[in-house]
Each structure stands twice: as structure tokens, then as C-alpha cells.
Amino acid sequence: MLSLQTMFNALHGEAAERIRLFRVQVDPWLVFALCAILVFGLVVLNSAAQQDSAVVTNQALRVGIALVAMVIAAQVDPHTYLRWAPTLYVAGIVLLVIVLLVGTIAKGSQRWLDLPGLPRFQPSEIMKIAVPLVIAWYLHDRPLPPGPKHLLVAVVLLAVPAGLIALQPDLGTSVMVAFGGLAVIVMSGLRWRFIAAALGLMAAAAPALWFVLRDYQKRRVLTFLNPEADTQGAGWNIIQSKIAIGSGGVEGKGLFNGTQSRLDFLPESHTDFILAVIGEELGLRGMTLLLLLYLVVVARALFMATRATETFGRLAASSLTLVFFGYVFVNIGMVSGLLPVVGVPLPLVSYGGTSAITLLVGFGIVMAIHTHRRS
């Protein structure tokens, strides 16, 4: 605890002032930690994709685009985000409805939207940013902590997109979008007793949720509870990823030497389950290094949120950061067998461009809020 405390203080110690490079304003601490994670990710991806240079080049290109998007997002005045938050949110809702009606089906769910003139994308990604922004927008000029009425509005604002995404069905993204909205409410100062009561209520409602889940989602939950029941089918992923991590030990088998991933025992080894590759090849040391980098990002971004001078900035920045943490926790939890398998990538490391862009744009907004604060 003491080290965390010290780190918090150190960050507070103004070592990291904004830099102005070609009049571009970014936060060096955050950028450094994010880039470290991205480089780490590309190295591991190279191994997980069995040194398929096309995969790595492709990902590097997306990461580059995402970084540019982040830098651009960091230059925008936070009031612009405040003004456009409702519009973005409404547009996102409309797109989610469209996707349910005419979306492209992939892997059994309707997530993708092919709009003429635009690259294929998942509208649910927009909501990962739009929901925190719109709830922060709603609460920023209201008394905090919010009363029951505003609370209800905030919950509705997050529940609608989360519900629409769950219908696709995409449980992982739905949970993360809902989590983004809840993060704003929690950061707005909602009393702990309410939070505790809500958690208790959710736990009590969980059995009822069972009847809402699709068959494959039920299977995932059952698999989580007892993966050995179906070693060849649904339990395969989680069993093989635990084997990969466990067999890697503290030292790891060495980069490119992971047999679980190289010999295809580990499915999704370069996407959702890439942590198992890290564990198998780089061991506990590699995974700990990555976790520390994540911690640095989260801590620095939260610190930046506390330095914001306006309520909207504080709520938006902190909740975007918490969403990022949520990704880390849910992904590692699921890959290591602590949580059921939901389709959540390991942020900035898993192969796939959309989530990298969303997350880095999120951090761009955090930097914008921090940079444009009134001194």
C-alpha cells in the first residue's frame, strides 16, 4: 500500500508537466506507458501469430492510426466533448438499432455495420466512449452526489445501449459499456451504502439473469464453474489457457517457444487469449511487467482526472480510465480462470484495431481534459 501511496505522491509531484512538441500537447508519462504496452504487445503478437509478418504489420499500422487518433483527440477542447456528447450518444443509439436490423453477422452475432464509404466497424465501440461522456455530461451541472431522479436517468442512459448491445448478442461489450456508465456514477460520489446495496441486488438478481442468457452464454458460465466437465468443447479454451500459463512457470519457456500456442492447443491465442501466450513464453515475470505497465497507465490517468478543474472532465476522464482497467481485469480474470469467458480483449495487446482506437481515443480525451484545465 505504501508503494502505491508513494507513486500517487510522485505523480502528484509535477514531474510530468505537459509537453509542447510542434504545439502538440500530450502527457509524457501516459504516452510512455501506453507505448511500452503497445511495443510489448507487438512483440508478443509476433510470437502468438507464429511470426506471420502480415498480422504484425497490420496491427502495427492500426496501432499507428490509433496513436494518431489519440494525439488528435488530445488537442480538442474538453468543452467540445461536453457539447457533442449527447449527439454522439444519440448517433450511437441509432447505429446500434440499425446494426440490429441490417448488421453483418459474424461468429453468430450481429455486430458489424457495413456503411457505404466507411470501413466496416462495430457501432458498439462508439458507446464505450459515448456512454461515459453522456452520463458525465448529464451529471456535470447537477448536484453531486446525484439524487435518485438523476441516478435513474443515468442508469437509463447506460442501460439502453448496454441492452441493445446485449441483443446482438455481445455480452462482453455490453458489460463493458454498462461498466463505463456505472464508473461515472460511482465517481460522481454516490454513497457507498447505495453502491453496496446495488451490488447486493445484482448478486440476488443473478439467478434471474440466467433465464435471459443465450444458450452459448449459459454454456460459458457453466464452463467457468466447471471447465473439466467438457474438456473437448466449451471448457477447452479455459483449460488450455490455464495449462499454458501454468506450464510457463516464473521464467517462461522463452519467446517463440510456447508449445501450447505454437501447436494450436490454445485457441484465440493472438486475440482474447494472448495473455496465455505471454504467460507461457515470458512467465510470471512477463505478465507482472505488463500488469505494472497497466497500473502505471491507470494510476497516471486517474491522477490526471483529479487535476481536472471541471466536474465533466473529472467524471469523463476517471470513468474512461476505469473502463480501461475493467478491460484489463475482465480479460486477465477470464484467461486465468477467475471469471467466465466473455469476449473481452486484452487492451492494447490483443490483435484487433477497433478496440485499440477506442481505448487510445479515450486516453486522448483524458489528456485533453488534463491539458486544457484552467490553472
Next chain:
Amino acid sequence: MVGMQWGRFKFALNMRPGGDGSDRILKSAQQESNAFMSRTFVMLLVIALLFALLIARLGWLTVFKHDEYHTISEDNRIQDIDVAATRGRIYDRHGDVLADNRPAFSIVMVPEDVGDVEAGLAEIGMLVELTDEELDAFHARLARKRRPHSRISVKLDISPEERAAIEVNRHRLQGIHVTSDTVRHYPFGAVMSHAVGSVRRITEEDLRRLDPNVYTSATQFIGKRGVEAFYEESLHGRAGLSRVEVDAHGQIHDRGHGDDAELSEYEPLPGKNIVLHLDSRLQIAAAAALGQRRGAVVALDPRSGGILAMVSIPGYDPNLFVTGMDDALYRETSESPAKPLFNRATNGLYAPGSTFKPIVGLSALSAGTTDWEKTINDTNGEFKLPNQSRAYRDWNWTKSGTGGQGVVDLHRAVYRSSNVYFYHLGASLEVDVLPRFAAQFGFGEVTSLDVADADPGILPTAEWKAGAQGEPWYPGDNVNLSIGQGYMLVTPLQLVTAVAVIANRGRFVRPRMLLSSDPNLLTRLDVGELPRIAGPTSEDWERLVDAMEAVVHRGNQGYLQNGTAWAHIGRNLSYRMAAKSGTAQVVGIDQEEEYDEDELEEHLRKHAWFVAFAPADDPRIAVAVLVENGGSGSEVAGPVAREVIDAYLLPILAKSDPVPASTASPHIEIASTGFRLDR
């Protein structure tokens, strides 16, 4: 500083907005900022705790569960694959390959990886045709006790097109692979079919009785006929294991991973190569001599008993059996009246007819009921037992009573094949004297060392007749037996064995296929030779051989004076051949009827026999030829025998090398053929 942070934290916990909060417009910006600060701090603590939880979980997996998961991960990637032993090759005496292994591709399945085996078979069935036989064989193997993850073959020896069909769809065919292995190949095809035999796919019954440690799921074939069956154990070897690295789909990634000692092979023990006495050139010549006629030719080296040729016509293409023929072809083959699957040389039972006469003569000489000077006068070609009306006829008999052969002694009785003379001898012998004497030549039992499933034939005795026919032995039975008719049945292999004994002047050698292999195999076969024939003197043997030479060589002597075979094969012979023709009756002829070949249905016509050895004074080859329903032995079977002997002897004689000392030991034969064993 720390104290101040904790102070703020307390403040945050104690924060009370008062009222329901919605009405409160006034609020301090600083207060709200502080509240946010403390909440952030709490969240950071929660985050740190959750990070710690993740690290703890990962630490648990990597430190405390490491050994367990390491083992599982090794089990995942390392698999022991059954590997068939390479089946031993079979060579002839000159080193020509009679049974080989040719590379082939097969479809195999790992049932554990497929999950639904029937669905997997259906998937394969859509790409390549699977016969009922193949499906049955697969299920038999599936039901058998086997190591987990072992491969079971679905279809052997697939075509390049079938292979392509599977490979293209490989992504859909989880647990189904194409492997390369070997399939038995018989370069000589039908010519060698009855001599070498053939392998078949292992059947359910085979698997039940076989040692599962020797025959694993990798073993595809088992010797079912001939040499392949007799030497199955030696030819098969022992199936082994190959430790390989496989991926999740069962594809082999690495054989014998250089730096990983664990990925080593538990080598299968290859089957032993064996070398046979067979001479492929002689075999081809014998088959060609017989042509399309149903029958058999067996040739052996009387010195060693080595079988030089064993032809049974019709034969079959053993290659068709290897991977299983289709039902229609199999039915056609197995139900054909010509019986191509039947080995006439070792299992065809025929009355020996006149070819038995030399042994009858020797028997009477030994019993003292005749000698070389004793004669009979055959006036009308008939013989009658005292006080019986039934007439036993000579082959020369006619209705008009002009078929007598005049004054006949034993010498003349052999070269003229006089039935009447031998009727007298038969009548002169006590019950069972002749069968007991003939038994020394191997009739009525299997004397061959290593001929699979050879038939013992029938050597009728009084005891046998009482058992088999429920009748006493009549004097007429002796008469019939004296010309090789009646109940006696022999195989061509038995007859050639007896001829080799005559060629050896009484020394018995067991017929054998194996020329050489490793010493263990020879030890196993060391069952001992049979004793010399007791009774005849060495003069008897020589005079008998002289008489048999006369069968072929006595010519230009006028009506009823030439050897029976001279006109057909005796001219232009550059070496001395000793022989005896035989024409075995298939049906009884009425007392008043003449045998008229043209009037008889083909399958009722007489069988043509011819037995011979040459050179008469230093025999190198003995031959028995049978042509089913061929008619006259001398005329039909004689030329076949001569062609066979010519093919074998003329090249040897042309070299004009002194004939090497005769030997019965295969050990020494190896050296004399100069054939290297270990290849």
C-alpha cells in the same frame, strides 16, 4: 502527507450532502474536488487490490500449479504413434523380389480427435468411396483394445485424386489424416500367387487371437496364404512406436526433435526378409507350359527338397487382395468353377494313376512277390481275380479282345505302363503291404517342411477303409490300388516328393520353400529328415530308373514296343530323363464300354499326369505335372514336364560346369547361390 490523504479519505466516507440533495444548488467547487479526490483514491486502492488479486492468481498458476500444468502441456504435444514394422520381403533363389512393399497413402482417423466417429466417417464417405468391408474393418479396430489417440486406418492405398480430396478439405476433417505407409506388392502377379501366397487386411477374428503388443493398430496386413501365411510371424516383425510432437489437430510437427531426447523413437522391429528355393524364371516357364489348362506343376530339387516351381492354374492376382477387392470381383473369383483361389499343387486331390506303378513295383520287389525276370503273358488286356467274373482292364483293352500287350516283365511293365502286370502284383501282395510301403514316400501325410495348409491326401489301408467306408478290404481294392486308382488320392506336391525319392534312389528329402533366412527360423524348421526307404536294393533302384528312362527314351521299336512318352517328348532330348506317365480315371467305366474321350463331358475326362526327373543319373530336378481332365498323360502332361525340365536344365548343362556336390542343407545352398541375406 500520508496523514493528510487519510484525512481526506475519512472526509469522503463521512460526506453527507444533507436533504435529498436535488435542491442544493450551492456547493463549493473545492469541496466537490476534494470529494472526487478521495473517491479516486479509494478507487485506486480497489484497483490495486484487484491487480494484486490477478497477480496472486497468476502466481498460483505459475508457481504452485506449474508442475501439474507442465506435465499436461507435455502430454498435449507429445504423442506416441503406432508404427507398423516393415514387412519382410520375399526373394527367389536368384534375388528377384517376389513380395515387395510399395509406398502408399492411407486415410487414418484418431477417434478421440474426431468426437463423433460416425459423422467423421460420413464426412470421409462424401469425399472418397468407402466399401462395407472397409467400414467393417474400421469398426473392428475401433472396438479393439488400443492406446488412446492411436490412429485407425479407414481406407488403404488411396489414389492421388482421393488424397487430394482429403487434403483440400483438411480443415473440416478434424482428427482425420492422410499418412504414408507401405502396401504389399507382388511384382509377378498371378504367376507366383499359389507359390508365395498373399496378405489380406487383418480381420476381426485375426485381431482377437493375435498378441496386441505385436500387432498394433498400425498393422494392416496379415499373411493368409502360402509362404506369406507360413512365415507370418517372421515376415511381420513387431510394430513399434514413434514419439512425435503433434499439434492440437493431431498433425505431426516434428519427428525426432533434434535437441529433445524425449522425442525419440521406439523403433519397430522390421520383419525378416526370406529367400525361397523358388526360381522365378522356372516358375514363369512352368506357367507358360501349362498355358490356359487347369492343372498344376511342382518342381523340386531332389538333392535339397527345395521347391523350384509351384504353379497352379488358374491363379489369381494377389495384388487385388491386398487392399480388398470389390464384392463383384471377389464373388466372381471365389465362386468360379475353375477355382482360381484353390492351390491344386498342394491341395488338389487326384488318383495318382499309373504314376504310382513304380512304387507298386518296388513294393512287390521288396515283398519278394516279383523280381526283374518274372513275366506275365497279357493276351487280351484283361485281368480277373480267381473265382471272380469282374474284368480289370488294361488301357490298351478293346471290346474285340485284341488289346493284349503280350509277354511283360517289370521293366516293360513300367515303360509300357502295363496294367495287367501290376494287377498281378497287386493281387500278389497281402493286405496293407502296399500302403505301408508307399507310406514311406510320404503318401497319406504331410511331409513338407513349410508349405502352408498342404493336404495329406489319402493312402487307403484296411483300417482306413473300415473307418471311412465302413467296409472290409477286398482283394479287388488291392488290384485297383496297384494302378493308382480306387481310394488313393495324392496332391501333385506329394507325387513330386515321391519322384524325388526315386531320383535319390531311396533317400527321402522333405520338400521346402525356404532357402534361407536368419538362423532362428531354420532352427524352428529343423524337424529332422525321414528315413531312407526300406526294402529295395540299390540294384532295384537303378533298374527302376532304367525302366523310367525307357518311358521317355525307348523309341523306334515298333507297335507296342516304344516307351509311352517317347513319341511325345522323347526325341531330340540332349539329356537322360526318367519319367512315368499317368492317366487317372475320374469316373468308372462300365465293364462292356470302351473309354471314349469325345463322348465324355469335359469334367469327367481323365486327369493327365506326368512325373519325371533329370538327368537320370545325377538328378537336379524332379517334376510332377497334372492337367485336370487333360486326357492322356504322355500326350498332354508329358510335353509340359519336358518344357519345365528343359527350362531349368538346359542353361545349367550349357555351362558344362561340373555339377556341384548335391546337398540337403540350405545353409550351404546360401553360399552356393551367392545371395546375400542381410538386405
